[in-house]
Amino acid sequence: MKITIITGSQRKNSNSKFVGLNLKEKLDQNFSDVSVESVCLYDAQIPYWDEDKYSDKEKWAAWSKVSEKLAQSDAFIFVVPEYNGMVPPMMTNFFLNADQGELSHKPALLVSVSAGINGVYPISELRAYSFKNNKVCFIPEHLIIRNVNDILNKEVKSKEKDYINERIDYTLPVLVEYAKALKLVRESQAVKTDKFGFGM
Ligand SMILES: Cc1cc2nc3c(=O)[nH]c(=O)nc-3n(C[C@H](O)[C@H](O)[C@H](O)COP(=O)(O)O)c2cc1C
Structure with a gap:
């Protein structure tokens, strides 16, 4: 099984990236049958969506x-960090671009980050609309990492961090477990992405 961790900060050395690395470490340590990939949107430098996406291969190679x-x-x-109460534009752009079924009927855990x-x-913004056409399935559990500088600081010990x-x-x-279960959904005859590509 492969899990990909996408970090949506627009800052070079972001806390979101470090949170992502910590999650990768935990998955690597505890799940021998899971391989973990990372995509940092700051590093990936994906262009903002435009109509060239479907013709200009070079521009859209990233x-x-x-x-x-x-x-x-x-x-x-x-x-995903909170930027002025919103999802960073790079993250919104990611969901806009994921229009070829890459995420469809696959589970996703949302983790928000706040200093x-x-x-x-x-979390609310992504749960509200971002799944409509890409059909990603946000699982009911999510994580909110508050006071992230303390959480990432190895010197700091607190009840909040333990929790x-x-x-x-x-x-x-x-x-x-959701990943195992939704694989069956994708393999079933019930999913008809060709006929019903867009959500309602
Ligand atoms: C443009 C911008 C807007 C921000 N707005 C918020 C905010 O609305 N709420 C919040 O809790 N933190 C806000 N922060 C601080 C972030 O919580 C902080 O940068 C944290 O480390 C997560 O972002 P990062 O992954 O980019 O480091 C903002 C940071 C930036 C750069």
Whole structure:
């Protein structure tokens, strides 16, 4: 099984990227049958969607590479910072571009990141609409990593940190089970992406 972790920050050395690396480490340590790939949207430099996407292969080479990785994945983790209460544009652009079934009927865990005590808005925004045409299945569990600088700082010990780690350890196996279950859905005759490509 392959899980791809997508980090949606627009900052070079982002906390989201480090959260993603920590999640990868936990998956690598605890699930011998799961291979983990990472896509950092800052590093990937995917162009903003335009009509050239379907004709200019060179301009869109970065996306093609990401798209291939997604197509080979069984599940996703989206690590998304809150920017002025919103999802960063690069993350929105990602969902706009994922229009070739790469994410369809595959489970995804949402993880939001805040340097303060916020972080709920990106979860609400993504759950509200972003799945419509790409048909990604956000699982009911999500994670909100508040006070992320403390959470990532190895020197800091706190009840909040213990709780977040416990919560992560609970949530990752849930995602893995959804990945097993939704594989059956994709393999079934019920899914007719050719006929009903777009959501209502
Ligand atoms: C443009 C911008 C807007 C931000 N707006 C918010 C916000 O609305 N709520 C919040 O909790 N943190 C906000 N932050 C701080 C982030 O929580 C902080 O940068 C955190 O480390 C997660 O982002 P990162 O992955 O880019 O590091 C903002 C940061 C930036 C760069």
